[in-house]
Amino acid sequence: MSPPPRRPRARQQRGQSHVGERFEAEIGPVAHGGHCVARLPQGDGDRVVFVRHALPGERVVVEITEGTEGDRFWRGDAVEVLAPSPDRVVAPCPYAGPGQCGGCDFQHASLPAQRALKAQVVREQLRRLAGLEVEVVVEAVPGDTAGLGWRTRQRYVPLPGGRRGMRKHRSHDVVPVERCLLEAPDGPSFEVRGTWFDVAASGFWQVHPGAPEALVGAVLDALDPQPGESALDLYAGVGLFSRFLLDAVGPGGRVCAVEGDGSAVRLARRNCRGLDATAGDVGAVLATTYDAPFDLVVLDPPRVGAKRKVVEQVVDRRPRAVAYVACDPAALARDVAIFAEHGYRLTDLRAFDLFPMTSHTECVALLEPADVCARPR
Missing domain, CATH: 2.40.50.140 (Nucleic acid-binding proteins)
Known part of the structure; x- marks a missing residue:
């Protein structure tokens, strides 16, 4: 996110x-x-x-x-x-640099170097916070042009005289700009794999055009859902993952979703026919609901991560596989360590460059019971 x-x-x-x-x-x-x-x-x-x-x-x-x-x-x-x-390299944007716009961290580095730096950060967080040595490759995603033109939703600070600006790093001060080079020429597309999703005007949707397809593909590849299985989609948003999990498990399976935003839950029910969806705090909902075992779990928490309360509720359902979608490698590593305390280990990890020119990376981690051998990939 x-x-x-x-x-x-x-x-x-x-x-x-x-x-x-x-x-x-x-x-x-x-x-x-x-x-x-x-x-x-x-x-x-x-x-x-x-x-x-x-x-x-x-x-x-x-x-x-x-x-x-x-x-x-x-x-x-x-x-x-x-x-x-x-x-x-020379930063492509005239507003990138010391004392300028704080939106981009790495415009002064080539794209391969940016991805190598991000991979190093993910590796270091997993080493330091989870005690794991993991090889990480940050993958490019279609939908940007040399790392630019990908932000389908952009916010400017309005300035007097109809001008606009962007904030400096860690500051309320505003730098006047003509245009952000990250801004996409078109708004977001809510179509994924031939399926249209209803999304509120101010609701969450991935800002990189290639992000929904990349993440859906990575989650489905990791979980390998089978007909008749049950899946629990946590922090489900408008049902991006639920929609394709429903297709995979078929009429004999079951998909349940939990999301804190009530309006997103209403849209998820509209987007995903047959979805059992509940609005509320994920930890609180799991403490009283959906307490039967589930074969699969998708975790897509906010930047702070799922944290112990939710992780322990997930392992209590004894899923055979958990796909964890993370926008912060430190939060991911902390939660992976909690999963390890309860017998789940990291068996696969993919990282995607969904925010070129910035330091942010999106990861999809697969966690499985420690007594299950990692599937060949």
């Missing part, structure tokens, strides 16, 4: 501010959140600085954008590149 713009938290001053100061630095590895790690010698140790607009291996001049003497880490922008990476 496309993340909402992040608002900076009010920060308590912890000593002398270093905002505006500049340092030369060697850039280290990429980190979760669209920046790379640099270390500045400070007294008896190093100060960690999360640097935007840089690439691993570069030597740059960093200007501190957030940081006081008492902070554990600082934030900064690479305002001058002294030794560029071979992966560095």
